[in-house]
Amino acid sequence: MLAVKLRTGCLLIITFMFLSAMLESVASGQPFPSGISVTDSVIPIHDHKVAFGEISIENFSDQTITVRNIGQNDLHIFQIEATDSLSAPFIMQEDNCTDMDLAFNTSCELTVRFDPVSTGLSEDSFDILSNDPDTPTVIVMVNGTGSGIPVPDITVTDPDIAFGQVSLGSPSERTVTIENTGGANLQIFDIALADTLDSPFSFVNDNCSNEMIAPFGTCEFIVRFEPVTLGQFNDSFDIPSDDPDDDIVTVTVRGDASINNQPTIPQLVYPAADQSCTRTSETFIWDKSIDPDGDAVTYTLEICRDITFTTGCITEANIIAQTQKQTYYAGTGTWFFMFGIILAGSFARKNRIVLLLAIVIITTSFLLIACGGGGGGDGGSCNPPAVPNVDQATQISRTVNGLSSNTAYFWKVKAEDGRGGLINSNVKSFTTQ
Numbered sequence: 442m443l444a445v446k447l448r449t450g451c452l453l454i455i456t457f458m459f460l461s462a463m464l465e466s467v468a469s470g471q472p473f474p475s476g477i478s479v480t481d482s483v484i485p486i487h488d489h490k491v492a493f494g495e496i497s498i499e500n501f502s503d504q505t506i507t508v509r510n511i512g513q514n515d516l517h518i519f520q521i522e523a524t525d526s527l528s529a530p531f532i533m534q535e536d537n538c539t540d541m542d543l544a545f546n547t548s549c550e551l552t553v554r555f556d557p558v559s560t561g562l563s564e565d566s567f568d569i570l571s572n573d574p575d576t577p578t579v580i581v582m583v584n585g586t587g588s589g590i591p592v593p594d595i596t597v598t599d600p601d602i603a604f605g606q607v608s609l610g611s612p613s614e615r616t617v618t619i620e621n622t623g624g625a626n627l628q629i630f631d632i633a634l635a636d637t638l639d640s641p642f643s644f645v646n647d648n649c650s651n652e653m654i655a656p657f658g659t660c661e662f663i664v665r666f667e668p669v670t671l672g673q674f675n676d677s678f679d680i681p682s683d684d685p686d687d688d689i690v691t692v693t694v695r696g697d698a699s700i701n702n703q704p705t706i707p708q709l710v711y712p713a714a715d716q717s718c719t720r721t722s723e724t725f726i727w728d729k730s731i732d733p734d735g736d737a738v739t740y741t742l743e744i745c746r747d748i749t750f751t752t753g754c755i756t757e758a759n760i761i762a763q764t765q766k767q768t769y770y771a772g773t774g775t776w777f778f779m780f781g782i783i784l785a786g787s788f789a790r791k792n793r794i795v796l797l798l799a800i801v802i803i804t805t806s807f808l809l810i811a812c813g814g815g816g817g818g819d820g821g822s823c824n825p826p827a828v829p830n831v832d833q834a835t836q837i838s839r840t841v842n843g844l845s846s847n848t849a850y851f852w853k854v855k856a857e858d859g860r861g862g863l864i865n866s867n868v869k870s871f872t873t874q
Contacts, residue, residue, distance in 0.1 A: 476512035493555040493585030494686040497624035501556035510543035519570040557587030591624030604696035611861030612667035621654040633678035668698030703862035704730035712871040718823040736858035
């Protein structure tokens with residue numbers, strides 16, 4: 442979200458403003474009206490002032506402005522910069538707000554760029570118009586100083602790491618990237634030296650501490666959340682550098698440890714156990730799993746030539762509830778035969794016999810093709826079984842192509858809840874025709 446710096450305290454200030462407005466509304470007994478909130482990525486975030494600091498004329502810097510509806514009624518945002526527009530060296534780099542309708546507690550973002558071409562202080566402003574009855578116009582001030590001497594500029598891609606809900610025994614990791622968006626080398630000092638990171642959080646592969654990052658270069662490290670007890674956890678750590686206007690960036694981390702229940706076992710429906718005469722392009726059907734925690738379940742379908750699932754495997758992964766209809770060509774022969782009888786009725790008696798004989802021969806050929814042409818030496822008795830109808834509310838189907846003919850296969854389904862819960866179905870076998 443941020444192209445440059447973020448500091449701690451942003452989330453707390455936004456939340457405090459939002460809750461204060463709600464409490465005032467409740468106390469007054471009046472409906473909570475539509476209301477605009479404009480914050481930016483430079484502390485203090487709610488003062489409608491964006492200070493870019495000192496930026497080398499060889500470089501540029503981006504800052505993000507967030508427009509949020511803190512009222513119950515929909516908030517409509519009109520044209521950004523409608524009457525007060527930015528001029529160089531400032532530019533509206535990205536506008537995701539113009540003509541937007543924001544529902545309660547939703548937001549949109551603007552990106553303003555400072556791209557100095559000369560040294561010295563530059564100042565400007567732009568307006569945000571909305572249907573807020575109390576504040577229809579918000580003026581945002583911007584300023585920045587162009588520097589003739591290149592300086593380093595630190596950018597941290599994820600200054601607020603939210604791991605979400607994680608199961609005990611299932612560690613989660615996030616990669617943090619540090620970028621030097623300045624025009625001079627950036628020196629990173631010991632990460633988490635002054636503000637340490639405690640268990641259940643830890644660092645993995647710290648490739649940034651005491652590293653020198655060239656302009657537009659990057660380095661990465663991993664933060665791991667590995668809880669061993671239940672509860673909610675919050676922590677922070679510092680990233681010190683020689684950035685002249687942001688020498689310490691604080692990164693917050695948070696996670697929620699819980700007990701995860703795995704999904705129920707998916708039940709295989711079709712092909713049935715030891716089924717023969719199966720098509721080389723076949724539809725597989727199984728009953729959906731139920732997740733006790735309400736997590737979304739995804740499935741992996743595995744089809745292999747051996748029961749250990751290591752040889753000649755076809756794998757269909759990340760399957761969510763979806764169904765596919767199967768087309769049966771055997772019905773073509775029956776339809777064609779009935780059509781032929783009707784057509785023959787319009788011919789003379791002598792010609793009907795010849796025509797009907799031709800229709801019978803053609804129809805028989807269609808039926809033989811639809812039924813596999815005799816089943817590979819079993820006298821034409823190998824007919825593919827009909828695929829059962831799929832109940833989309835309780836079942837999932839997946840059509841798989843490319844199975845080899847006259848081959849025995851084993852198949853199973855794996856269900857996962859995305860939080861470490863994983864369970865396999867039983868195994869069934871089938872043989873293609």
